[in-house]
Amino acid sequence: MLLYHDPRAPNPRRVRIFFAEKGVAYDTIEVLIANQANQSLEFRKKNPLALLPVLELTDGKVLRESIAICRYIEELHPEPNLFGTDPWERAQIEQWNRHAELELLLPIAQVFRNTNAFWNGRIKQSPEYGEIMREQVGGRFDWLEGELAQRPYLAGPRFTVADITALCAVDFGKVSNLRIKADTHPSLAAWHARVSERPSTKA
16 A cells, blocks of 8 residues: 655644554655645646545555545454444544544644745635634633543543544644643643554654
């Protein structure tokens, strides 16, 4: 398998961590967004949306959404389980992974896209919207503080794909000075330290 990725982008990192948790071997090709390599005609043949990551199988088939890639790998390599072992746990993990995507990763990405000089001249930016999203992220940190005071991981008592998504979102926030503060969010900070200790997070 061949993974097209940008080492600095959060969605490819989600997939790399998932692969590392599974112990699955794969090859990589760097497609750097900073160099606009994702906009090349060659890469857009693999993903017309010019987004990363893309997983290319040995038979030439292509998957181009992070969670679709992770689900495919889960089917091939069911252990260690990261998506749930029964209907209730699968639903809980799906719920919390969606929360991590929609309530953390999406607004954090919008802060970056709308306030960071990296995107000047690349996209239309709305700094005001970016600051609105910054406030929203702060509120979501407050919400997660209460949730993680009740359990060690996002979806329950064990590490799952939901934690991978949330970790990549939180870490990506650092470039926009969105950081967890242990004095105001001790449970969230403890969760972040706990998941960051896993070897897979260095993938």
